[in-house]
Amino acid sequence: MNKIPRRKNNTVHVGSVMVGGGHPVVVQSMTDTDTADVSATASQIIDLHASGSEIVRVTVNTVEAAAAVPRIKEALAKKGIDCPLIGDFHFNGHRLLKEHPECAESLDKYRINPGNVGRGSKKDSQFASIIEYACKFNKPIRIGANWGSLDQTQLSRLMDENAKKELPLSNKELVREALISSAIQSAQLAESIGLSHDRIIISCKVSDVQELITVYRDLSLRTDHPLHLGLTEAGMGSKGIVSSSAALAILLQDGIGDTIRISLTPEPGGRRVEEVYVAQELLQTMGIRSFTPLVISCPGCGRTSSDFFQILAKDIQAFLREQMPQWKKQYQGVEEMKVAVMGCVVNGPGESKNANIGISLPGSGENPVAPVYVDGIRVTTLKGATIAQEFEGIVQKYVRETYGS
Numbered sequence: 001m002n003k004i005p006r007r008k009n010n011t012v013h014v015g016s017v018m019v020g021g022g023h024p025v026v027v028q029s030m031t032d033t034d035t036a037d038v039s040a041t042a043s044q045i046i047d048l049h050a051s052g053s054e055i056v057r058v059t060v061n062t063v064e065a066a067a068a069v070p071r072i073k074e075a076l077a078k079k080g081i082d083c084p085l086i087g088d089f090h091f092n093g094h095r096l097l098k099e100h101p102e103c104a105e106s107l108d109k110y111r112i113n114p115g116n117v118g119r120g121s122k123k124d125s126q127f128a129s130i131i132e133y134a135c136k137f138n139k140p141i142r143i144g145a146n147w148g149s150l151d152q153t154q155l156s157r158l159m160d161e162n163a164k165k166e167l168p169l170s171n172k173e174l175v176r177e178a179l180i181s182s183a184i185q186s187a188q189l190a191e192s193i194g195l196s197h198d199r200i201i202i203s204c205k206v207s208d209v210q211e212l213i214t215v216y217r218d219l220s221l222r223t224d225h226p227l228h229l230g231l232t233e234a235g236m237g238s239k240g241i242v243s244s245s246a247a248l249a250i251l252l253q254d255g256i257g258d259t260i261r262i263s264l265t266p267e268p269g270g271r272r273v274e275e276v277y278v279a280q281e282l283l284q285t286m287g288i289r290s291f292t293p294l295v296i297s298c299p300g301c302g303r304t305s306s307d308f309f310q311i312l313a314k315d316i317q318a319f320l321r322e323q324m325p326q327w328k329k330q331y332q333g334v335e336e337m338k339v340a341v342m343g344c345v346v347n348g349p350g351e352s353k354n355a356n357i358g359i360s361l362p363g364s365g366e367n368p369v370a371p372v373y374v375d376g377i378r379v380t381t382l383k384g385a386t387i388a389q390e391f392e393g394i395v396q397k398y399v400r401e402t403y404g405s
Contacts, residue, residue: 005255012198012199012201017084027283028086028259031044048083048276055086066103086109087107110139135195142202147179148232205231212247226259227257230263234264244262261275280292295316295340296351315388330404341359344361349371360373374394
């Protein structure tokens with residue numbers, strides 16, 4: 001379903017997942033548990049992976065966290081979960097990998113931030129130490145520069161050079177250049193140490209939508225490494241969803257981006273998987289990849305004073321997501337299915353006919369009586385309190401008969 005031409009770059013193998021090289025854009029997420037808590041972290045990884053996260057990143061910030069990584073991998077293996085894990089290292093990654101080589105071997109990829117891998121004379125040696133472990137265990141890395149933790153040495157050097165120019169860069173241009181050059185030069189240093197060119201992914205994350213677009217358009221012209229996309233802090237709720245979608249959609253439409261993360265702030269007590277759903281829906285609504293059947297539903301109007309169709313749309317969406325882990329194993333192409341749940345007679349019948357399966361409720365002031373359309377043909381009319389259950393049964397039957405072969 002990838003109709004947008006992708007930029008040409010290398011393929012990086014992250015465990016069983018291929019990133020770049022024209023392969024489908026990969027969805028990833030990150031745990032927010034204490035990695036040292038093996039049970040809680042493994043449980044969240046399973047939840048994220050079942051929801052569609054193809055790669056999951058975990059914080060490795062303490063001796064206890066590093067020691068827990070192999071046990072987390074074992075817990076996943078016992079459940080039959082093959083989900084590549086990324087180790088997120090800041091400040092002390094060189095020491096943790098040295099003290100816990102089993103952690104270095106268990107991880108499927110390392111993430112390094114050139115802005116905080118070390119200071120002064122220690123920076124290059126500590127960076128080299130991490131790269132050497134990547135080489136030893138044949139692991140890819142992501143060099144993830146971030147404007148919130150910019151390499152100050154690189155920025156100072158560029159500022160000195162900029163001051164001598166006849167037409168100096170603006171402060172914004174200078175920070176942008178520091179961010180991009182930090183990532184690219186770190187990748188070149190990794191290769192000089194011995195890491196192969198096709199084991200590197202790059203990211204240059206910021207929190208501003210327009211700046212992210214500008215940075216990645218420039219970055220894509222200066223490297224053939226696969227690129228990881230995402231705002232570094234997207235925010236909460238609709239703000240986080242809108243800002244991430246606005247930035248990433250433009251870049252993806254340009255063919256830029258090989259793996260994405262939507263860095264949503266979860267609602268208090270909310271599930272982490274919301275960011276996975278947003279990433280999937282972004283790719284699917286753009287026609288880049290399909291993950292789960294789409295539910296088309298109307299916003300409601302004065303004709304839909306009952307909330308019955310809203311409840312039905314929500315229940316059907318939840319039902320489809322619950323079924324997908326099993327359906328995708330059995331029914332090839334089911335993720336392309338479209339289901340319409342409409343609320344009144346104006347557009348309801350037409351939208352229902354255009355979907356693979358559609359149900360059209362009558363609107364306000366009437367008892368629920370809903371015609372059902374399958375591939376454009378009206379097949380039955382549902383009535384009463386069991387409409388939702390009966391409609392789910394029709395969907396199940398359609399999936400078996402249409403995608404079962």
